[in-house]
Amino acid sequence: MKTLIIAASQRQDSQSSRLARIVNQRHFEGAADVLHMADKPLPEWDGTGFDREDVKSVKARVNAADALVILVPEWNGMAPSAIKNFFLWNGLAELAHKPALLIAVSASAGGAYVINEMRTSSYKNSRLLYMPEHLIYRNAGELWVSDQPSKSDSYLSARTEYAVSLLKAYAEAMKPVRKLALESLGEFTNGMS
Template sequence: MKIAIICGSQRPRSQTAKVGHYLVNLLQAKDIETVLWDLGEAPLSHFDDTFWSEPQGALQQAWQPYREALTECDALIALTPDWHGMVPSVLKNFFLYCGTAETANKPGLIVSVSSASGGYLPVAELRISSSKNNRICWIPDHLVVRNVKQCFNAPEPGEEKDDQYIQARTLHSLRLLIEYAKALKLVRDSEVADYKTYPFGM
């Protein structure tokens, strides 16, 4: 099994990326292969319609490594900071690139990160607006990492109650994601989805 982890902060060396690397270590300890992209360190170019009109253009070439890796993945984890209650544009931009070949009928886990007590609104935004055409299947479970500066700073939970709770809850969510990945592979293998006839969601 292979899981992609997308760190959606626009800030280099972000708390979001810290959580992403923590998830990599957890998954690799379970013998699950991972690929991690930190969009704060290497953002994609702004998406525009040349992606379709220029099949060999700059945007297609930039997306090719992501396309190849995502196609091989069984699931995806999207991490977003809470910026004024919104998902940063760099992560929204990422999902504009995604198509059915990369993410359709694959489970996704949303992880929202807040330096204080926020974090829920970016979860709602991703559920509403990021899956229409690429058909990613966000699982019902999600994580909201509040007071993130006090969390995920060591492999084992510290004395902070927030850290103890979120580390335990993270293990639970990852176990669910793995089982969804196994189950949805059956849907993909069935080839029941006809995305040539119905390329766009309603």
């Protein structure tokens, strides 16, 4: 299974990027492709520029993935603009009926608003298939930083392993469905609202 992990923070050295690397090492044996929004891999959406090499490169990485893990920081109760920009550039061809695991990243006790925002606004036209299971990494700066795992570290490690195992099962099960869905979209390229 090819997995793309997206660290959606626009900040260099963010908790989202640190945790994306940890998730990759622990749960994908370092084999996942990791896309850091802090590296500015895409230009700001303006509806043009689909032939740009940077856009084509990111779209190819997304298209090659069987599944996505999206780590989204909560900034003032919202997802950062870089992840919204990602969904403006990537659509049906790259994302339709592709399973995704959402992980909210919060510096404190938040995170739930990001899960709701992403589920509400990023799947309609892309048809990305968010799993019912999601994760919230609260107090992210304290997560997985010590050689002596805390109760929270252990719980979230086990919960992440559970969610990733489901994601892998979804990815395998959805391959024939994704193929059929892409072949039969026809005139129904936009979701209903």
